[in-house]
Amino acid sequence: xxxxxxxxxxxxxxxxxxxxxxxxxxxxxxxxxxxxxxxxxxxxxxxxxxxxxxxxxxxxxxxxxxxxxxxxxxxxxxxxxxxxxxxxxxxxxxxxxxxxxxxxxxxxxxxxxxxxxxxxxxxxxxxxxxxxxxxxxxxxxxxxxxxxxxxxxxxxxxxxxxxxxxxxxxxxxxxxxxxxxxxxxxxxxxxxxxxxxxxxxxxxxxxxxxxxxxxxxxxxxxxxxxxxxxxxxxxxxxxxxxxxxxxxxxxxxxxxxxxxxxxxxxxxxxxxxxxxxxxxxxxxxxxxxxxxxxxxxxxxxxxxxxxxxxxxxxxxxxxxxxxxxxxxxxxxxxxxxxxxxxxxxxxxxxxxxxxxxx
Numbered sequence: 603x604x605x606x607x608x609x610x611x612x613x614x615x616x617x618x619x620x621x622x623x624x625x626x627x628x629x630x631x632x633x634x635x636x637x638x639x640x641x642x643x644x645x646x647x648x649x650x651x652x653x654x655x656x657x658x659x660x661x662x663x664x665x666x667x668x669x670x671x672x673x674x675x676x677x678x679x680x681x682x683x684x685x686x687x688x689x690x691x692x693x694x695x696x697x698x699x700x701x702x703x704x705x706x707x708x709x710x711x712x713x714x715x716x717x718x719x720x721x722x723x724x725x726x727x728x729x730x731x732x733x734x735x736x737x738x739x740x741x742x743x744x745x746x747x748x749x750x751x752x753x754x755x756x757x758x759x760x761x762x763x764x765x766x767x768x769x770x771x772x773x774x775x776x777x778x779x780x781x782x783x784x785x786x787x788x789x790x791x792x793x794x795x796x797x798x799x800x801x802x803x804x805x806x807x808x809x810x811x812x813x814x815x816x817x818x819x820x821x822x823x824x825x826x827x828x829x830x831x832x833x834x835x836x837x838x839x840x841x842x843x844x845x846x847x848x849x850x851x852x853x854x855x856x857x858x859x860x861x862x863x864x865x866x867x868x869x870x871x872x873x874x875x876x877x878x879x880x881x882x883x884x885x886x887x888x889x890x891x892x893x894x895x896x897x898x899x900x901x902x903x904x905x906x907x908x909x910x911x912x913x914x915x916x917x918x919x920x921x922x923x924x925x926x927x928x929x930x931x932x933x934x935x936x937x938x939x940x941x942x943x944x945x946x947x948x949x950x951x952x953x954x955x956x957x958x959x960x
Contacts, residue, residue: 629655629662629683636668642689647673655683658707658729664688672699680706680728690714690735695721697742703728711735712762718742725749725757725779736762736785743793747774749781751803756780763788763810770818772796776803776829786810786835794818794843800829807833811859816841825853825877834858836883842866844893850903853877860909861885868893868916875901884909885930890916900926910935911953918942921959923949933957 626632632652635644655662667689672678677700678693684707691710693701700722701715707728712735715723719742727750730737737760739747745768749757756779758764763785766774770793778801781787786807789798796816805812812833814823821841826849831837837857839848844867851873855861860883863872870890879885885907890896896915901924905911910933915921917939923946928934930953937957938944944959951958 626650627652627654629685632668632685633662633664636664636687637666641669642667643669643671645671645673646678647676649677649679651679651681652683653679653681655685657682658684660684661686661707661709667691669694672696672701674698676700677702679704680708682706684708686710693717697721700724702726703730707731709733713737713760715739717745719744721745723747727751727753728757729753729755730758732760732762734761736760736765737783738763738765738767740767741772741774742769744771745769745773747772749774749776749779749803751778751780753780756782756804758782760784766790766798767792768796769793770795774798776800776805779803780806782806782808783810784808786833787812789814789823791816791818791821791841794820796821798823800825800831802827803829805829805831807835809835811835812837814839814841816843816846819843819845821846822849823847824849824851825855826851828852828854830854830856832856832858836860836862836881838862840864840866841870843870845869847871848873850874850877855879855881857881857883857885859883862888864888865890865896866893869895871897873897873899874903875899876903878904878906880906882908885911887913888915890919892916894918896920898922900924902926905929907931912937914938915942921945923947925949927951929953 661684669692672695674696679702681704687710693715695717698720702724709731764783836859896919905928907930911930918941919938921938927950934953935957
């Protein structure tokens, strides 16, 4: 009889948590809901803050997987708590739902966030760890991703890959942040106005490349103020839109197998200033090489390549390399099209073959 009463009390508490989300405030309540809800799905339809529970290194252990489903205009925040999930952690969010981690630590085999329009995913002085799999953050129309440190050990750590997917008017910002992945870091911007901005942050990939791609008209990627990107498998930033832009300002790229920085269309632009690019493979910095008016400016930069180094623009493009030091084991080439402008000034160049503004 006692066992039946306890079971009934637990079931009533789970019902209360799911039916009256405004009382959902502790890690213990979330644990209970995750473990006992049908299919381990917890529905949240109001602003919810989990702020009561253990703090790292202590943690609340959840013995199952968990899917947190957010309704329209709902929000989910974890503040100053720590939770460890035995199974996958997933978020499924409706329009204008927000997900925030503030001074918290969360660990699960994998973490997947799927958001729709006008979404916010924020990680502030928090650590999310995927112990065996991937961290995937997918944002819909007008989605925002905001990752802020500082935090010893970084903010997103995955044994697998860390993947960001953004739609129309996507904005992602890393500030004083750290991302590390075993199988690579991938940023895919599919909308016309995607932005990925890295400020005083560190992105590391141990066994996979760092890839930033964009197919929209005006995609933008920037690394600034002592930001670092490093992967032995390469660094590839390829923005195909007609007016896309790549900027490095006070940065360090260690690309191992190679570095490709490339904008497409007719008016692509790449600017690399006050930074270093190192690779055992080739280095390519190119803007609109199959188009008309691409611009590449390299200034006060250091390039060290185990393969060829190519800095190039299209038929009427503008290629400028100024006050820089470039070393290649094979070839250094600065070029533009027949109707373009190519300028090399105050550079130190070292390579068996030089093709400089020929």
